[in-house]
Structures are given as structure tokens and as C-alpha cells.
Amino acid sequence: MPGTIIITGGNQGLGFGAAKALRRLDPKAQLVLACRDETRGREAAARLRGKGPAPISLPLDLASLASVRAFAAGFADQKLPPLRALVCNAGLQVIAKPELSRDGFELTFAVNHLAHFLLANLMLPHIEPGGRIVFVSSGTHDPARKTPLPAPRWTTAEALAQIADDGESFGKAGRRAYAMSKLCNVFCVHEFARRLEAHKLPVTVLAFDPGLMPGSGLARQYALPARLLWNSVFLLLPYFTSAASSMDRSGRHLAKLAVDPAWNGVSGRYFEARGKNKLIDAPSSDLSYDAEKARELWRASVALAGMTPDEAVLGT
Ligand SMILES: NC(=O)c1ccc[n+]([C@@H]2O[C@H](COP(=O)([O-])OP(=O)(O)OC[C@H]3O[C@@H](n4cnc5c(N)ncnc54)[C@H](OP(=O)(O)O)[C@@H]3O)[C@@H](O)[C@H]2O)c1
Numbered sequence: 001m002p003g004t005i006i007i008t009g010g011n012q013g014l015g016f017g018a019a020k021a022l023r024r025l026d027p028k029a030q031l032v033l034a035c036r037d038e039t040r041g042r043e044a045a046a047r048l049r050g051k052g053p054a055p056i057s058l059p060l061d062l063a064s065l066a067s068v069r070a071f072a073a074g075f076a077d078q079k080l081p082p083l084r085a086l087v088c089n090a091g092l093q094v095i096a097k098p099e100l101s102r103d104g105f106e107l108t109f110a111v112n113h114l115a116h117f118l119l120a121n122l123m124l125p126h127i128e129p130g131g132r133i134v135f136v137s138s139g140t141h142d143p144a145r146k147t148p149l150p151a152p153r154w155t156t157a158e159a160l161a162q163i164a165d166d167g168e169s170f171g172k173a174g175r176r177a178y179a180m181s182k183l184c185n186v187f188c189v190h191e192f193a194r195r196l197e198a199h200k201l202p203v204t205v206l207a208f209d210p211g212l213m214p215g216s217g218l219a220r221q222y223a224l225p226a227r228l229l230w231n232s233v234f235l236l237l238p239y240f241t242s243a244a245s246s247m248d249r250s251g252r253h254l255a256k257l258a259v260d261p262a263w264n265g266v267s268g269r270y271f272e273a274r275g276k277n278k279l280i281d282a283p284s285s286d287l288s289y290d291a292e293k294a295r296e297l298w299r300a301s302v303a304l305a306g307m308t309p310d311e312a313v314l315g316t
Pocket of ligand 1: 008013034040089090211213
């Protein structure tokens with residue numbers, strides 16, 4: 001039976017790479033690109049060729065919790081086939097100047113974590129048995145992986161929701177906020193997995209690190225020289241290091257994580273794209289296994305997103 005697959009930020013970068021791969025992997029699926037810019041979303045949907053139902057784009061601005069709620073309500077009205085997978089892919093790095101979401105939260109935390117947390121909770125009742133939620137995280141969440149970004153510094157979720165004020169330059173604080181948001185994604189996967197099991201809901205939730213993907217829009221706030229490198233010389237990195245990948249290659253892995261039956265029932269796992277074709281089931285950072293911190297993040301996120309008991313189907 002055909003199902004629906006939602007990809008947040010599916011109009012470009014990794015999300016578009018995954019959408020292209022899903023057209024081949026699950027041609028009967030109804031793809032929904034959840035995009036903040038309606039024109040970009042529509043154009044991307046039109047570029048996706050293949051047999052089966054034509055992909056559509058629905059508006060979703062993750063910088064606004066009201067937009068997340070409107071998306072979830074609108075999805076129900078569309079009468080699409082049951083939801084097979086929700087791919088929480090959209091993300092950004094805010095490093096040029098401090099920015100807040102519509103709800104007054106630090107923008108990186110708000111988009112990369114809080115809005116996806118709310119979305120995953122609201123969409124859960126629509127997910128068919130055996131369905132998936134995949135959160136796109138990043139190796140930057142783990143100091144042991146020695147990425148160029150500053151290591152996450154965990155305090156409280158409430159503190160993360162504010163713009164940091166500890167004397168660090170904003171560029172560095174912004175990159176650290178990004179790494180923290182990616183740690184939040186892994187905490188979320190672990191806590192979702194525990195709660196889904198406790199509620200006996202047959203939905204699989206996974207985390208994915210796509211590797212370094214030069215050329216994507218993620219570096220759009222970096223200085224011009226860094227952007228020039230990112231969009232040219234760095235594109236060769238996948239030929240020299242297994243830690244780098246392309247948007248199409250990692251998109252193929254992400255598509256498999258969303259629909260391949262091989263990953264049924266392995267909730268809570270973290271997968272890394274490595275080398276030409278490897279998808280490795282790897283441990284996430286030591287800190288990400290701290291169940292008390294994951295619970296704290298869950299409770300704080302429910303409160304920050306103003307979720308009602310009806311919205312928090314897995315508990316507050
Ligand atoms: N590139 C890397 O090296 C790398 C490495 C590890 C993990 N990742 C992760 O991979 C994911 C995809 O990133 P990417 O590299 O493909 O970057 P990208 O090309 O910039 O794509 C990001 C997508 O997120 C969307 N987005 C940003 N803010 C949004 C908002 N407020 N509401 C809705 N959508 C929003 C963008 O929409 P617009 O087109 O409208 O801006 C775009 O579609 C992110 O979660 C990122 O953290 C990337």
C-alpha cells in the first residue's frame with residue numbers, strides 16, 4: 001500500500017538528494033517536501049522526475065512553532081496516504097549575527113531542534129505501524145570525532161534556547177550552538193526510542209550523520225573566502241577522505257534509512273555515512289547516552305514549545 005514520506009527542507013542540499021533517491025527506492029510513495037519558501041519548494045518538487053504520484057510541497061517554516069502546528073493540521077486535511085516516514089532534515093548554522101525565532105528562541109536551537117521535536121510529536125499519530133522518523137544529526141555533536149566545530153557544552157535546554165552570553169565571539173558561539181543542536185537531535189532519538197517502546201508503538205526512530213557535504217547551503221553565513229572554498233576545492237574532499245560525502249551520496253543513505261525494511265525495529269541507533277557506499281551503525285557521543293539529560297531536554301522542550309497534553313502523546 002502506498003505511503004507518504006515527508007522531508008523537511010527537501011528543496012535543496014541533502015534533503016533534495018534524499019528526495020531524488022526516494023523516487024527510485026519507493027516510486028509509489030507520495031513525497032512531501034516541507035519547505036519554508038513556497039516557490040523554492042514547488043520548483044524542487046517539479047524537478048523530481050519518476051513514476052508514481054507527483055511530489056508536492058507544503059509550507060513549513062521551522063522558525064515558527066505556529067507554522068509547525070499549521071503544517072500538522074494541514075497535513076491531516078490533505079487526505080494523503082498514511083505517513084510512512086518523517087525525515088527531519090532541515091537545518092542551519094547561524095554565525096553572522098544573533099537571531100531569534102518568531103517565538104523568541106535562539107534560531108539554531110529553534111529550527112534544528114525545537115521545531116522538529118514538536119513536528120515529530122504532532123505527526124506521530126499519522127505514522128503507520130512500522131513507520132520511521134529519522135533525525136539528521138552531525139558528527140559535530142561528538143567531541144571525540146574532532147570536527148572543526150567547537151564541542152557542545154551542555155548546560156540546560158532553557159539556556160540553549162537563549163542567545164549565549166559568555167564572552168565568546170558570536171561566530172564561535174553560533175558554531176557551538178549548531179553542535180549543541182545536533183546533540184539535541186541525538187538525545188531526542190534516544191528519548192523517542194525509549195518512549196515509543198514504553199507506549200508499545202511500532203515506529204522506528206533513527207539518527208543520521210551524513211558526513212561533511214561541501215557545496216550545500218549550510219555554509220551560507222560563512223565569510224566569502226570560506227564559502228568559495230566550500231563551493232569549489234572542498235567538493236573534491238570526498239575523493240580524499242571517508243569523512244566527506246556528497247549530497248547525492250548521503251541522500252541515498254538517508255533515503256534507505258527512511259524506508260528500507262532492513263532497519264525495522266532498530267530504534268535509537270545512530271548511522272554515519274562513510275566512504276563511497278558505507279552506512280555505519282556507530283555509537284553516538286558518550287554524553288548522548290545520558291538518559292537523565294535526554295529526559296530533561298524532553299521535559300523542557302515540551303514546556304518551551306507550549307505543548308498541550310493532547311500534543312504530547314508520548315508524555316510530558
Ligand atoms: N553540509 C554538511 O556538511 C552537513 C554535515 C552534517 C550534517 N548536516 C545536516 O544536514 C541537514 C541538511 O543540511 P544541508 O547541508 O543540506 O544544508 P542546506 O543545503 O542549507 O539545506 C538546508 C535545508 O533546510 C531548510 N531550512 C533552513 N531553515 C529553515 C526553516 N526555518 N524552515 C524550514 N526549512 C528550513 C533550507 O531551506 P531554504 O532553501 O529555504 O534555505 C534547506 O532546504 C542539516 O540538518 C544539517 O545540519 C550537514
